[in-house]
């Protein structure tokens with residue numbers, strides 16, 4: 001038995017350590033944070049008072065201005081977004097709806113800093129975020145954004161609990177994670193309980209149903225206490241009943257924890273469960 005195993009480290013923890021994914025967490029943290037931006041200010045405030053309805057009508061938490069994005073395929077340029085003005089208010093669920101190919105996922109990915117626009121601006125918490133370096137974007141995503149996707153994107157060789165812990169291991173670095181592992185595991189277990197998966201913590205993704213995988217992905221998205229949840233077709237791969245259960249979890253998070261949610265869907269009955277609905281047509285937001 002290795003030293004790490006004798007200390008009770010999980011397979012994932014041992015692998016991260018052996019592969020020196022994060023050999024020096026302080027250096028890695030500096031690398032991720034970068035010199036020009038203090039991403040700590042994006043973090044969820046410790047105690048968030050529930051806003052009254054009038055307070056909810058304030059400046060958007062996430063906003064785009066005249067956003068443009070085209071894809072290039074050989075000599076062909078495919079314009080997808082042609083000047084999108086979008087705003088998601090804090091404490092609300094905003095649904096993005098539109099036909100297949102209208103650019104919903106493209107918009108969500110740009111706002112989540114997974115890709116960069118050709119032109120236009122993206123603002124989050126009153127700070128422009130479309131010109132950040134890739135390190136700064138990594139840092140912002142790990143501190144402030146939770147993301148869930150249609151196909152869950154869980155790591156197949158890890159247990160449910162380990163999948164939920166992965167963002168913390170990566171963002172904190174192995175040693176900082178290790179020193180506070182009990183606290184992180186407790187939080188991961190609480191999140192899994194919150195999504196109704198206490199009885200599945202040691203299961204691998206292949207041993208879970210679609211709904212259970214999406215619940216795991218929601219718990220993983222929340223482990224770093226994000227300020228906003230970006231959801232790309234969160235019910236798109238699920239039957240109606242299971243999709244409804246996932247929506248109930250998202251609405252409960254919004255109601256009870258004031259979590260801001262931006263959700264892409266092609267399903268109008270799912271979109272209608274949000275507070276605001278934005279429709280993309282012809283690469284722009286359709287006027288309501």
Ligand SMILES: Nc1ncnc2c1ncn2[C@@H]1O[C@H](COP(=O)(O)OP(=O)(O)OP(=O)(O)O)[C@@H](O)[C@H]1O
Pocket residue numbers: 071072073078080098099100101102103104105106107266
């Ligand atoms: N990486 C890429 N390279 C080239 N074209 C792309 C790329 N990603 C998306 N596209 C194209 O951009 C357009 C918009 O795609 P996007 O996935 O944003 O639409 P969507 O509204 O989310 O569609 P769906 O509802 O079918 O998921 C599509 O025509 C797609 O083929």
